[in-house]
Amino acid sequence: MLTQEENELLTQVGPGTPCGEMLRRYWYPIAIASELTDEQPTKFVRILGEDLVLFKDRSGRIGLLADHCSHRGASLLYGRVEERGIACAYHGWLYDREGNILETPPERNDAIMKSVKHTAYPAQVHVGLVFAYLGPAPAPVMPHYDTLFRPDGHRKIKVYGQLDCNWLQAMENSVDPAHAPILHQEYIRGVRQPASTTRGFIDDVEGFEFYLTDYGIMKKRTHKTGAIDEHPLIFPHILRQGPSTQFRTPIDDEHTLHLHINFTATEDGSEPPDAWHPVVEYQEPCKEPVDGLHPNTHFTQWAIIPQDHMAWETQGPVANRAVEHLSYSDRGVVLFRQLVREQIEKVQRGEDPMGIYRDPDHAIIDTKIDEDIWSPQRREEIRSQRGEAEPASSSGSS
Ligand code: FES
Ligand SMILES: [Fe+2]
Incomplete structure (x- = not known):
């Protein structure tokens, strides 16, 4: 639970606000170049x-x-x-x-x-x-995250468009691994049925933990099969999950731009033509009417990401964290809020916040995409551990 003042500190993105000044230290995708x-x-x-x-x-x-x-x-x-x-x-x-x-x-x-x-x-x-x-000069260089800078893979842009809620709701979800086996149970079941709709597939999970990296927070989820699933929140506005690098660009306090870049490494390490010139897929709207706000719109929940949009937007244009009740499983959320506060303080002291790179020749940053649970090799391992013939899941925002 936060006070109203603390909530405003973490959610206000405009010029001159503490969080807005911190967020301005990063590069954001703002449009599709071909538009x-x-x-x-x-x-x-x-x-x-x-x-x-x-x-x-x-x-x-x-x-x-x-x-x-x-x-x-x-x-x-x-x-x-x-x-x-x-x-x-x-x-x-x-x-x-x-x-x-x-x-x-x-x-x-x-x-x-x-x-x-x-x-x-x-x-x-x-x-x-x-x-x-949008920050002060000199601009840092764009960090060389593997999914954005590795030459050996196919890329695709997926455009989900505008989220009608504050950026922090989408990013808190990125450090909330408990939600995925429950909220997304219809889309991760494969051939199985959950024990109950209340618990979904959460009992497949042994536990989860978090640790800090130079550029954000790594989520580590251990499944009862022994499989380990790690993927990072890249501070402050990116989730790298499976093949997708999910950007949440703050539009203003109550709106956020949501788009993905999918990266799939080539098997032979070659550089395909779509490595640097991805096709663009505009996704179906997640709600009808598309410009409506809860409860005057219907969230279609046609896949994992649209289910997330339902959860994020129905928290409100800016979630009222003064009335929430955090549990032990929300400790990733607590960690992220703390990280946001610390980076705000660093900027106020005149320092760079985390994940700022100024050397234009810095090495590719490994976000562990090759070891990700959704990589083709890892999915095959997990399917055979479970004795399943069908894919265990599709990528989402877990
Ligand atoms: S040139 Fe007169 S308003 Fe722009
Ligand atoms: Fe999700």
Whole structure:
């Protein structure tokens, strides 16, 4: 249970808030790169409570600027792109990707061009996604997580779209291994039936524990078969589970962008064409109507992730942690909250929080994907231990 004040500390993501300032130290995926085209080179994005416009200029470069023009506030979403940047549609003020004002039609106002800098953030395309950094300069490098930087695998982007709830609910779920055999029991049963719907398959689990790594929290779940399942929460906004790297990008306090990159290593270690240019799969909506809020919408729960969306969103736009009752099995949640607090304090002391990399040539970071329980070899081992002919499960958010 948290006080209302503690809850706000961990959930407010806007500029100037303690958590928002800490979260700004990381790179976030904010859009699908292929959504920016010559016909539609701009896209409105709201990230960490800031209204921004993403654009691709006629030189093919990506820029990310504050939505409202520095002149008199028209949206740059309707700006016209050219080789040098984007020109506001209203009076033509021209901005480059760094937020410099290059022209001020109809006159040339040198005083404004020298003194005004439009808010601009670094953005880059990697594995088919646009990543952005909204923190102070200099930006760190994007961490070389194996699932994002290893060349020897197929990649696929799965877009789940907008979650209508705060980022912390999705991330607390990532250190909540007790939920998976219960919430997802219909999708992990294989050929078996659970003893009861109350317990699902939780009695398959001997126990679980957590330990800290340089970049987050590793969850370790030991099954009664002896199988060990480890996968990490990559601080602060990623769950790597099975083949999927699940990003939860805070849009604002009550909305979160949810998308995945799936990585499957090639058997011979070769680099396939889709290693760096993944196909994009837009997933079915998790609720009907898609823009409704509980209880005025129905969560379809058509797979594991949509079941998670039900659980996360029905906690409320921002879960009221002043009325919760944590149990022993919630100790991963407690650990994560503590970690968030500690990283906030580090930023307040002027230090880098955890998982910040500044060497552009740093080594690939091993998140143990090859030993993951959902890797093809491990799944085969587990199936044969259970004497099953069918797959034990599909990937989810466990
Ligand atoms: S409002 Fe953008 S140029 Fe005038
Ligand atoms: Fe889940």
